[in-house]
Amino acid sequence: MVNQINKNLLESKIIRKLDLSDLMLKLWISKPENYSFKPGQYCTIGVNGIERAYSIASSPDEDSLELFIELVDHGELSPIIWKMNVGDKLTLRPKAKGIFQIKDTNYDNYLLICTVTGIVPYVSYVRYFLNNNSHNMKFHILQGSSYMEEFGYSEELLTIAKEYPDFVTYLPTISRPQDARNEKWQGMTGRVNIIVEDYINEKQLNIENTIVYACGNPDMIIDIKDKLGQNIGFKVLEERFWK
Ligand SMILES: Cc1cc2nc3c(=O)[nH]c(=O)nc-3n(C[C@H](O)[C@H](O)[C@H](O)COP(=O)(O)OP(=O)(O)OC[C@H]3O[C@@H](n4cnc5c(N)ncnc54)[C@H](O)[C@@H]3O)c2cc1C
Secondary structure, eight states: OOOBSSSSOEEEEEEEEEEOSSSEEEEEEEOOTTOOOOTTOEEEEEETTEEEEEEOOSOTTSSEEEEEEEOOTTOSHHHHHHTOOTTOEEEEOSSOBOOOSOOOOOOSEEEEEEEGGGGHHHHHHHHHHTSOOTTOOEEEEEEEESSGGGOTTHHHHHHHHHHOTTTEEEEEEESOTTSGGGTTOOSEESOHHHHHHHHHHHHTOOTTTEEEEEEEOHHHHHHHIIIIIIIIOOOEEEEESOO
């Protein structure tokens, strides 16, 4: 039975919390009966009337809503979430929202570019389309972060990419290779909006066979829209996490 706090808000509960670092955590919250969403949509959760949007990493067929949250310095809600525990209650707006979805399944390639938590909608796409990919779409996921501990889904994505190389390619890159926190990093370096140009050439992606998605940091999105959209002519869909 769905517990309705008032006529606009549902109740949800933290069922699992995983701290990945001082600044990143994963949260699984209960999914009220009849709550539905499409891969790529976001939910709006709240505590004491402070509400924020969070993209959903789960596939719609999962039992809970999985969120990947970054602690924002001097933010209002994220520091509160940091102190919450399993069993604590949150509010949930009754409808998931957002048009950052895969509506056109006719492209061969989906170039999915993101920074840090911007990976979340792409995780949902991968989990869902792994079992629903009748059009043989290929996802090329490029994720940029400052620090290696910010790649909260690299293990899952690399595993799927290894098993289904025609379905997913995953390329994480860090922008601060000299920082002590990255001393164990052995992968790609450079900003994601820079390395994407070589990637496009190497994989021979073009405006007929590829659509571009950009999610996360607004400066990265502006640059991608400029370089790949305006200059080359790719169709670019975007989801900005802040202004
Ligand atoms: C559609 C959508 C989906 C989102 N999905 C996620 C998600 O999956 N994971 C996630 O962690 N956040 C996500 N966000 C951001 C989230 O809604 C909050 O803005 C964020 O958690 C900060 O909330 P706060 O109350 O702590 O800080 P606020 O008090 O709201 O913000 C403080 C300041 O920080 C800015 N800001 C917000 N987020 C960041 C950031 N990551 N880095 C730097 N500055 C920031 C705000 O614009 C503001 O200027 C999403 C936002 C949108 C619009």
